[in-house]
Amino acid sequence: MSHTEHSNTSNTVQQITFRLMRELNMTKVFGNPGSTELNFLNDFPEDFDYVLALQEASAVAMADGYAQATGNAAFVNLHSAAGVGHALGNIFTAFRNHAPLVITAGQQSRSILPFAPYLGAERAAEFPKPYVKWSIEPARPEDVPLAIAQAYHIAMQHPRGPTFVSIPSDDWDKVTVMPHYSKVIEGTTPSPAAIDQLLKALQPSQNLALVVGSDVDRQGAFETIITLAERLQAQVWEAPYSSRASFPQNHPQFAGFLSALPEHLSQKLAEYDVILVIGAPVFTLHLPGDMPLFNSDVAIYQITDDPMYAASASATTTLFGTIAHSIQALLDRLDPLPSNNADISATPIRPAAPQVNAATPIPVEYAIDVLSHARPADAIIVEEAPSHRPAIQRFLPIIQANGFYTMASGGLGYALPAAVGVALATDKRVICVIGDGSSMYSIQAIWTAVQLNLPVTVIVFNNSGYGAMHSFSKIMKNKSIPGLDLPDIDFVQLAKSMGCNGSRVSQHEQLAEAINTALDAPSSYLLEIIVDPNTRAIY
Structure with missing residues (x-):
């Protein structure tokens, strides 16, 4: 049954939620159970898998790895405020990783929430902020499945990330119907005028650097970024602290990894006339210091779908678009390399790794x-x-x-x-x-x-x-x-x-x-x- 063909048959909130999770391909539940989650887990479906972690932070990280590897949101079930507290470090990591997660947490029964009950979470939806894209504790039990559907689609929209739903423990046996949730078709590109402006900077460049970040690989653009680099004849750098490898590190045009120290980073990029950053912030730094690159004549452009990457960038012109679609839009406007230039990048930019001698203690x-x-x-x-x-x-x-x-x-x-x-x-x-x-x-x-x-x-x-x-x-x-x-x-x-x-x-x-x-x-x-x-x- 598609998302537009739901019947109005009433079932419990738990039954409808499991049906919804099947439709969204979230049949693995990562968690560590507590008393406020038992009604959700009761009579657990045979076609679901419960992945037991021995601590809530590990449950979130397992779901993060699974979500990134599958490309679909993963479902996490935590234990009330204490479990969310344990998990917050890896919720923060999932947020920075752009990992799509639907995180749920048990809440005490609605009837005793006004009386500060044991294991009750005060203002539960606020607890994981600001490191979730969206959070809610539904006003009615009947709204729980719809809230989970909304959480899924918000988590899956670029830039992806975790969402959070707090669910009182006595909601699961209430009666509701399957929600009519929306389906989002992803994929945006910068405007033609924006691409024109970028091409006017890229095409006359005599020394172009391409800086790639984790969203290139995360959004399935690993192969197309190779084609773009070769057509632009650009040297390719990995962005500081990138959490994915977004360019083959044995490719002749791969130059290496940028430092998160401002002076070192500026030195690496100072020789270029144009820098194009794709799928990464401009730039992730670790320690304070001078950044002469931002005061130079080097033109810096960025392609991202993350508003925070754009807002935090200095001396940068940003084009908004999902990464794979934006790269393809650029390729559609660039001429292929002539066949007689097929070996233009035959000499590696990055020297081969040196020989390392065996020794004890082991280097x-x-x-x-x-x-x-x-x-x-x-x-x-x-x-x-x-x-x-x-x-x-x-x-x-x-x-x-x-x-x-x-x-x-x-x-x-x-x-x-x-x-x-x-x-x-x-x-x-x-x-x-x-x-x-x-x-x-x-x-x-x-x-x-x-x-x-x-x-x-x-x-x-x-x-x-x-x-x-x-x-x-x-x-x-x-x-x-x-x-x-x-x-x-x-x-x-x-x-x-x-x-x-x-x-x-x-x-x-x-x-x-x-x-x-x-x-x-x-x-x-x-x-x-x-x-x-x-x-x-x-x-």
């Missing part, structure tokens, strides 16, 4: 290089190792669409559960590359991976501390910072306590065999690699 660059050569060609990387990100970017190139995920927010606790969500959405090997400090934010996600028999390989780079903070303390000239060291955590025993096989390697002679064993495991596996703690660097 993290060596470990990543061995992993890169051992991984299956179609393996997906989910990363949360900020202190080793430059090494990952140098020695673990991503060359395929949907091949890389990380958190756009910078908040830890995302990658391990997100790897579970990505693995649920695909039959490919998922490799979670994570630091020892990062892994402890969501280590319980390993249990879910084991219970679902997922092909997730967790690679823990153990440098016995918060390496990123060690690096930042040097950059910011801080001294005697407490709380940066993490000795004596046994990750293999933690994994085994949750039913996951694992091993530890500290000698470079055993590294290749250990990585192959981890990647060939029939189910989930954790490999802890003891890396040289002196190889901590984030820029």
